[in-house]
Amino acid sequence: MSVQEIRSFNRFYTNLIGALDYSRHLYAPYTLTESRVLYELAHSVRTDAVDLRTELSLDAGYLSRILARFEEDGLVARAPSERDPPRRHVSLTARGRQAADLLDERSREAVGALLGGVGADERERLVAAMGVVRDILGKRRPPEGAGVLLREPGAGELGWIVQRNGAVYASEFGWNAEYEGLVARIVADFAQDHDPHVERVWIAELDGRPVGCVMCVRDEVPGVARLRLLLVEPDARGLGIGDRLVRAVVRFARGVGYREVVLWTNDVLASARGIYERHGFVLVEEKAHRSFGVDLVGQDWRLALGDE
Structure with a gap:
């Protein structure tokens, strides 16, 4: 098959x-x-x-x-x-x-x-x-997380984040190039101006190839981190990679002193929403919108940080 x-x-x-x-x-x-x-x-x-x-x-x-x-x-x-x-x-x-x-x-x-x-x-x-x-x-099925390495992106892999986001969401949800353009702007902003002490990108590597990613960047509100661009390749799902990526963001944000982590997603991304919920994120607002060529319901999620 x-x-x-x-x-x-x-x-x-x-x-x-x-x-x-x-x-x-x-x-x-x-x-x-x-x-x-x-x-x-x-x-x-x-x-x-x-x-x-x-x-x-x-x-x-x-x-x-x-x-x-x-x-x-x-x-x-x-x-x-x-x-x-x-x-x-x-x-x-x-x-x-x-x-x-x-x-x-x-x-x-x-x-x-x-x-x-x-x-x-x-x-x-x-x-x-x-x-x-x-x-x-x-x-x-291999043990959860077996052989998976979380690391910083290498040369060219910020571009990989843009390409794979565009390709995966077009294939699975029919999103058009508007979404890829949004991802490209997010990645370009990070590449051009980020503080490595409080902002970071993770690449999940399996068998020597990138299979996932996530970003932690400063929100416009002081003291708040924003989780962005969580992605796991379809053929690498079911290994706990999404959980590990979100956990990495939460631990990093807590460790560098953020008081809260926020994120924006859409209701069709059921697997990702399940991961966010397992890590304690709370849905605070929903709003219908038309973006990326389709009708969607956007969601804002928040996680208050404290001692583990």
Whole structure:
């Protein structure tokens, strides 16, 4: 199977389940990540905070804030772990289990609706095909981040950022040259005038080639950093590279004294938004606009920085 066929399937499946993943009705009044935490608490035998963070690939501070909110709302109880006292054991209260059961019921109903027009024989084929995919990719997938190096851009790689942003977003979302022009201006501004002490670009390298990038630059508001141009090549996704790039920005921004990191994205970039949410970014504003030749909904996200 070619890379293009796999990418085509990814786009098909993402579109198919997108409404389920981001439906406000399905997860309300919780975010998708909060719902995942509730689900894990209800179904996993490992419920130490460390286990939750590892299982869900969540930033420690973000998970701590989620659990604090749940505890305040009476959904969870936290206590020293019996197997390892320095750890914190997390368990659902009766109210928390009711919330998890409700989310589980909604999820079953949503999947049931998705399968409503699928016959019994076709369902068996579907489940079998899913098993094949999980079996093959589950065995062959390399460890998250294996072989990935984050580094500063080399000669010519600022140009690579422009070219790949233009090509990837044109291929996946139909954005026109207006977007590539925007990226070119952002990169040119950085190349011509940036303070290396508080602004930086990262290139993610895998097997000797660049496969991702991100920038941290000064915002117009003093003390605020702006995350820009997060990109991971389609054939390098699923290895945690986007998470590593965003984590690098957050740690750098915190280390050089920024008090906040902000970013602007669009609602169609579902994978990137999931990464931002996992690292604690909060959606603060949405606004419809027409840019890059298509109708979009722009989003502003913010992350307040403090001690880790």
